[in-house]
Amino acid sequence: MKVFGFGAQDADKELTPLVFDRKDPRAGEVAFKVTYCGVCHSDLHQVRNDWKNTKYPCIPGHEVVGEVTEVGEGVTRFKKGDTIGVGCMVNSCMECEKCHDNVENYCQGPIGFTGTYNGPGKKEDQNTYGGYSSHMVVREEFGIKVPKGYDPKYVGPVLCAGITVYSPMKHWNVGKNTTLGVAGVGGLGHMAIKLGKALGAKVVALTRSEGKKDKLLNMGADEVIISENKDDMKAAAQSIDVLINTIPVPHDINPYVNLMKPDGSIVIVGNLINFENVVPAPLVVNRISIAGSLIGGIKETQEVLDICAEHDISPDIKMVKMQQINDVLDTLEKGNDSDFRHVIDMQSLHDEIDSLQDKATQVKNPDRGEVVNRKAS
Numbered sequence: 001m002k003v004f005g006f007g008a009q010d011a012d013k014e015l016t017p018l019v020f021d022r023k024d025p026r027a028g029e030v031a032f033k034v035t036y037c038g039v040c041h042s043d044l045h046q047v048r049n050d051w052k053n054t055k056y057p058c059i060p061g062h063e064v065v066g067e068v069t070e071v072g073e074g075v076t077r078f079k080k081g082d083t084i085g086v087g088c089m090v091n092s093c094m095e096c097e098k099c100h101d102n103v104e105n106y107c108q109g110p111i112g113f114t115g116t117y118n119g120p121g122k123k124e125d126q127n128t129y130g131g132y133s134s135h136m137v138v139r140e141e142f143g144i145k146v147p148k149g150y151d152p153k154y155v156g157p158v159l160c161a162g163i164t165v166y167s168p169m170k171h172w173n174v175g176k177n178t179t180l181g182v183a184g185v186g187g188l189g190h191m192a193i194k195l196g197k198a199l200g201a202k203v204v205a206l207t208r209s210e211g212k213k214d215k216l217l218n219m220g221a222d223e224v225i226i227s228e229n230k231d232d233m234k235a236a237a238q239s240i241d242v243l244i245n246t247i248p249v250p251h252d253i254n255p256y257v258n259l260m261k262p263d264g265s266i267v268i269v270g271n272l273i274n275f276e277n278v279v280p281a282p283l284v285v286n287r288i289s290i291a292g293s294l295i296g297g298i299k300e301t302q303e304v305l306d307i308c309a310e311h312d313i314s315p316d317i318k319m320v321k322m323q324q325i326n327d328v329l330d331t332l333e334k335g336n337d338s339d340f341r342h343v344i345d346m347q348s349l350h351d352e353i354d355s356l357q358d359k360a361t362q363v364k365n366p367d368r369g370e371v372v373n374r375k376a377s
């Protein structure tokens with residue numbers, strides 16, 4: 001099927017309209033019209049090649065929701081007209097220990113999981129294109145069911161920002177007796193505050209900006225610490241059990257180590273680039289861990305969306321048009337200090353498709369990899 005999207009053709013290029021073909025749904029796959037797509041900080045990193053692994057053209061978007069238009073043979077979980085969500089993955093080996101444990105995000109197969117975009121496969125020229133596009137096709141196991149009554153425009157950010165903070169909360173047993181710290185209160189952090197409260201934890205939010213204090217308290221944070229206020233930080237020493245660090249850029253982590261109770265864990269979910277000068281003594285003396293966590297498996301992603309529906313939790317979003325995407329990415333690059341997620345109303349792309357017929361640049365077709373049947377393995 002002919003698909004229009006917005007993507008970058010190089011690290012120093014803006015996103016422009018592109019056109020390509022997606023393979024029609026094969027057995028076990030679902031095609032859908034994209035209705036909303038969240039804008040994640042990873043989209044920016046990938047477009048700008050910050051992780052040195054970007055394949056171009058790069059068509060981002062892994063906070064996707066849409067309406068099912070067609071299902072392939074044997075599909076049982078979705079039917080035409082259903083609302084479907086797709087997060088960060090569209091495929092994995094389905095055979096390794098991690099896939100069997102429902103943590104496809106840590107797939108140990110020969111190529112790991114296939115990302116929704118920039119998901120290179122075995123072949124050099126393979127690539128996947130994400131949700132900044134008019135239509136997508138996904139194998140049904142990687143589709144998330146949207147609970148009845150949950151507004152589709154809120155779904156996208158739950159599938160990356162939400163699951164990225166929820167999965168470590170589950171893994172590190174955040175619950176009623178936990179003091180949960182949340183460092184950085186952008187797209188991920190504000191979801192961590194809301195989900196931490198839903199799990200019964202005491203939530204302490206850490207932000208640089210004094211101006212956000214009331215908003216974060218209203219959002220549910222029990223306490224707000226201004227991270228640049230040394231007195232605040234000192235007063236909070238050894239008070240936190242689990243700290244989810246969502247700050248997406250390199251920063252000094254030592255002040256956060258001092259906030260941890262003995263046996264506490266700092267979980268890095270935002271910064272994949274580096275940390276300079278981590279001082280080990282406080283880690284050693286109080287048996288503190290610095291750990292990392294990457295998104296979450298499909299089962300857990302479904303779980304967090306169901307919890308959001310059940311507890312009436314929605315991300316704070318700002319709706320934008322597809323055509324505004326370069327401005328949105330610039331805002332993120334300048335150090336987005338906003339506590340909301342940009343979500344693209346994809347109707348803005350669908351409305352423009354007629355005029356894009358001549359304007360869009362043809363690019364090579366994406367390849368989402370083979371369909372491996374989990375049931376048969």
Ligand SMILES: [Zn+2]
Nearest residue numbers: 040042160161
């Ligand atoms: Zn993301």
Ligand SMILES: [Zn+2]
Nearest residue numbers: 093096099107
């Ligand atoms: Zn696997």
